[in-house]
Amino acid sequence: MKMELTGVNWVLAAAGFLLWTSGGSAAPMECHFNSRALCEFEGRHYSLGETWMDNACMQCTCLHPVGVGCCETVHRPVDFPAWCEVRVEPVTCKVFLVQTADPRLPCSPGEANKDPSHGSLQLHQQLEG
Incomplete structure (x- = not known):
């Protein structure tokens, strides 16, 4: 058949x-x-x-x-800190996790407490303590 x-x-x-x-x-x-x-x-x-x-x-x-x-064709990460974003390079289709505040800087998901927008606050608290 x-x-x-x-x-x-x-x-x-x-x-x-x-x-x-x-x-x-x-x-x-x-x-x-x-x-x-x-x-x-x-x-x-x-x-x-x-x-x-x-x-x-x-x-x-x-x-x-x-x-x-x-x-x-790319697997996008779904679990990462809110201060990060996914970028896909158009030519190579490589996926990068970068900081939303400055996309030139990489974002390391394991560093969840290192939100760059809170950096000055954390430093200020360390100086006072």
């Missing part, structure tokens, strides 16, 4: 593949499907099954003629 993937069945199979390939032991990553999207990125046209990486570090797959499916 030969099974052909056409129409809706093909979309469901492709979406399942995208979800399966984006899985892992870390936090789940999101996938999106756009039935109106064209298999084109930065002037290059892609054929059925071809993939590319967009500027937001999403890996997209051409599902022509039914659209384009894209999945995140």
Whole structure:
């Protein structure tokens, strides 16, 4: 018995593949499907099954003629101090945890009591004590 993937069945199979390939032991990553999207990125046209990486570090797959499916490729940390934020480098898709007050400085999650916005208060308390 030969099974052909056409129409809706093909979309469901492709979406399942995208979800399966984006899985892992870390936090789940999101996938999106756009039935109106064209298999084109930065002037290059892609054929059925071809993939590319967009500027937001999403890996997209051409599902022509039914659209384009894209999945995140980076695992973003979810548990870090409130004074930190996640930055993703567009070209390499590397994830960095930086200080919100000064994104040039790294944020060390193990140092939860070293909130830079309270630094002068802590120093002032040490001098008085």
